[in-house]
Amino acid sequence: MAGAGGGGCPAGGNDFQWCFSQVKGAVDEDVAEADIISTVEFNYSGDLLATGDKGGRVVIFQREQENKGRAHSRGEYNVYSTFQSHEPEFDYLKSLEIEEKINKIRWLPQQNAAHFLLSTNDKTIKLWKISERDKRAEGYNLKDEDGRLRDPFRITALRVPILKPMDLMVEASPRRIFANAHTYHINSISVNSDHETYLSADDLRINLWHLEITDRSFNIVDIKPANMEELTEVITAAEFHPHQCNVLVYSSSKGTIRLCDMRSSALCDRHAKFFEEPEDPSSRSFFSEIISSISDVKFSHNGRYMMTRDYLSVKVWDLNMEGRPVETHQVHEYLRSKLCSLYENDCIFDKFECCWNGSDSAIMTGSYNNFFRMFDRNTRRDVTLEASRENSKPRASLKPRKVCTGGKRKKDEISVDSLDFNKKILHTAWHPMESIIAVAATNNLYIFQDKIN
Amino acid sequence: MLSKGLKRKREEEEEKEEGLSVDSWWLDQSHPAVSQTPPAAASSSLFDLSVLKLHHSLRQSEPDLRHLVLVVNTLRRIQASMEPATALPPVPTPPTAPSVADSLLASSDAGLSASMASLLEDLNHIEDLNQVPEPQADEGPPGRSVGGVPANLGALDLLGPATGCLLDDGLEGLFEDIDTSMYDSELWVPASEGLKPGPENGLAKEQTPELDEAELDYLMDVLVGTQALERPPGPGR
Numbered sequence: 001m002a003g004a005g006g007g008g009c010p011a012g013g014n015d016f017q018w019c020f021s022q023v024k025g026a027v028d029e030d031v032a033e034a035d036i037i038s039t040v041e042f043n044y045s046g047d048l049l050a051t052g053d054k055g056g057r058v059v060i061f062q063r064e065q066e067n068k069g070r071a072h073s074r075g076e077y078n079v080y081s082t083f084q085s086h087e088p089e090f091d092y093l094k095s096l097e098i099e100e101k102i103n104k105i106r107w108l109p110q111q112n113a114a115h116f117l118l119s120t121n122d123k124t125i126k127l128w129k130i131s132e133r134d135k136r137a138e139g140y141n142l143k144d145e146d147g148r149l150r151d152p153f154r155i156t157a158l159r160v161p162i163l164k165p166m167d168l169m170v171e172a173s174p175r176r177i178f179a180n181a182h183t184y185h186i187n188s189i190s191v192n193s194d195h196e197t198y199l200s201a202d203d204l205r206i207n208l209w210h211l212e213i214t215d216r217s218f219n220i221v222d223i224k225p226a227n228m229e230e231l232t233e234v235i236t237a238a239e240f241h242p243h244q245c246n247v248l249v250y251s252s253s254k255g256t257i258r259l260c261d262m263r264s265s266a267l268c269d270r271h272a273k274f275f276e277e278p279e280d281p282s283s284r285s286f287f288s289e290i291i292s293s294i295s296d297v298k299f300s301h302n303g304r305y306m307m308t309r310d311y312l313s314v315k316v317w318d319l320n321m322e323g324r325p326v327e328t329h330q331v332h333e334y335l336r337s338k339l340c341s342l343y344e345n346d347c348i349f350d351k352f353e354c355c356w357n358g359s360d361s362a363i364m365t366g367s368y369n370n371f372f373r374m375f376d377r378n379t380r381r382d383v384t385l386e387a388s389r390e391n392s393k394p395r396a397s398l399k400p401r402k403v404c405t406g407g408k409r410k411k412d413e414i415s416v417d418s419l420d421f422n423k424k425i426l427h428t429a430w431h432p433m434e435s436i437i438a439v440a441a442t443n444n445l446y447i448f449q450d451k452i453n
Numbered sequence: 454m455l456s457k458g459l460k461r462k463r464e465e466e467e468e469k470e471e472g473l474s475v476d477s478w479w480l481d482q483s484h485p486a487v488s489q490t491p492p493a494a495a496s497s498s499l500f501d502l503s504v505l506k507l508h509h510s511l512r513q514s515e516p517d518l519r520h521l522v523l524v525v526n527t528l529r530r531i532q533a534s535m536e537p538a539t540a541l542p543p544v545p546t547p548p549t550a551p552s553v554a555d556s557l558l559a560s561s562d563a564g565l566s567a568s569m570a571s572l573l574e575d576l577n578h579i580e581d582l583n584q585v586p587e588p589q590a591d592e593g594p595p596g597r598s599v600g601g602v603p604a605n606l607g608a609l610d611l612l613g614p615a616t617g618c619l620l621d622d623g624l625e626g627l628f629e630d631i632d633t634s635m636y637d638s639e640l641w642v643p644a645s646e647g648l649k650p651g652p653e654n655g656l657a658k659e660q661t662p663e664l665d666e667a668e669l670d671y672l673m674d675v676l677v678g679t680q681a682l683e684r685p686p687g688p689g690r
Contacts, residue, residue: 094514185518
């Protein structure tokens with residue numbers, strides 16, 4: 001369906017045939033809290049795949065060069081670099097511990113041999129440079145091979161240092177630290193298409209940064225009421241438009257999306273567009289607001305649409321139509337009758353992310369029981385797949401799963417009451433050009449590839 | 454910074470409209486959501502659950518704002534649906550609250566009604582605590598506010614820093630930016646100088662001198678009048 005290059009699909013609209021490729025992470029039943037993956041992101045070329053976890057670590061996988069001899073072999077992702085991005089901090093003024101959990105990672109477009117990414121926890125954003133070193137210089141005049149300084153008076157001859165190959169070393173170094181700009185918890189970062197600025201959003205404010213400047217940021221959205229007692233709505237996600245550097249959107253806990261144009265004023269309190277779907281009176285309940293709360297918003301690659309994820313569905317919006325979405329895809333409608341229990345165990349507050357494929361023809365999002373869902377926008381077909389160790393034979397096709405909502409349960413179906421709500425897939429990523437997906441299931445990262453291409 | 458996006462006004466209108474329809478939908482047995490569970494038991498236990506969640510959330514050193522706001526808003530909805538559709542008299546007697554609750558709830562579980570009434574009473578305390586300058590006498594009998602509870606009771610006062618019932622003392626820093634509107638409030642203003650600048654205070658400041666002037670004029674009139682009466686007629690007059 002989606003060929004390389006993110007261009008048109010082959011005729012016939014073949015369904016994807018997803019196969020297991022790899023799984024990363026420990027196999028233990030006992031999952032260490034710190035190992036829980038909290039964000040997954042491919043870089044612009046798809047050659048690098050970054051994950052962040054609750055322990056504040058970033059692990060970057062690199063795709064191996066394809067073996068040209070074997071036509072159908074696909075490059076595997078192997079560990080490229082691991083580093084501790086954020087440490088737990090203690091705010092002494094407020095007697096609060098600041099979690100080191102990585103909330104989001106966003107790659108910068110590559111401009112030279114090094115790779116840059118932004119990683120953020122609740123309070124601080126860091127710009128990391130990941131660079132390779134595969135040569136080192138030998139034969140310095142002023143120091144020994146050990147590094148000890150040589151006495152200048154003993155030097156009788158000069159030599160030119162030569163570069164010698166060494167084992168590849170990948171270094172990650174923090175180049176910028178953007179701190180002290182957020183009172184509330186950061187939920188989003190987004191790099192602007194100008195490649196010079198980026199935004200960071202917390203529950204009540206959105207700030208604009210320049211990548212070079214760490215001691216100053218500009219507040220562009222502020223929804224904090226004068227009286228905090230009047231607070232009824234928070235910002236849940238924000239993103240820059242992929243092409244228009246002046247446009248950004250942010251979503252709220254009330255299920256609304258606001259599009260802002262930074263050209264209109266310095267402070268984007270007044271939105272340029274306001275997206276909200278009218279509530280369906282027949283499905284109104286006490287939990288209407290909670291399930292309408294948007295947990296993720298993503299622009300399509302072509303910049304004409306945006307997608308929002310709320311608790312039960314994924315909606316695709318045309319940026320020119322504010323009144324309602326152009327598509328609504330049900331993720332797990334069978335949970336609607338279980339909202340009370342899900343409220344009780346707090347699952348109703350889970351924040352699922354969503355993503356587009358490279359050609360914007362398909363979208364993906366996670367669910368419970370390690371299920372994830374994919375929707376083909378052209379054929380209107382959807383599929384439920386599972387990320388599990390049982391289906392982890394190399395190149396094994398994933399079998400579509402089905403949840404039985406009532407009545408007689410067919411073979412291979414799983415009933416709603418048997419779903420494991422502790423196995424949630426909140427973070428997924430789709431390769432920007434190829435049919436490769438990364439799915440984070442608690443502490444494991446699954447990589448699946450499409451057999452047909 | 455006042456947040457005055459269009460959404461806020463629209464929301465108020467929606468809430469007004471919703472206020473009427475919310476009260477009715479949950480009583481409608483043909484409503485799909487309602488027919489699934491008995492509405493009375495559902496709303497009451499949901500109410501308790503929501504209050505528990507709110508407690509729990511507020512006890513965190515740094516509450517998850519999204520979670521907090523969503524729980525509070527849900528609590529409002531539940532509370533709104535538990536209010537009687539007709540307005541109560543201003544000061545209903547204590548038995549009224551439980552009996553109103555009984556009529557709303559299918560069950561005649563006295564314990565349930567009593568606990569609900571006491572929870573509502575707790576919320577009243579919080580509202581009254583937020584208006585601290587007024588004496589405790591303002592606090593009516595339990596259940597008074599069942600009818601008098603404004604639609605915006607829930608969040609307003611549950612989040613107020615002065616609450617002692619639901620919140621611990623050390624929660625003044627709940628939201629880092631100190632909400633100085635409490636201190637700027639008109640209710641705190643002694644009727645003279647030493648005012649903090651602020652919108653409410655600005656108004657108070659303007660009003661106070663005018664009052665003084667009017668009072669002065671009146672006093673002058675009285676004095677002049679009195680003096681006129683008292684002064685013995687003399688040659689110079």
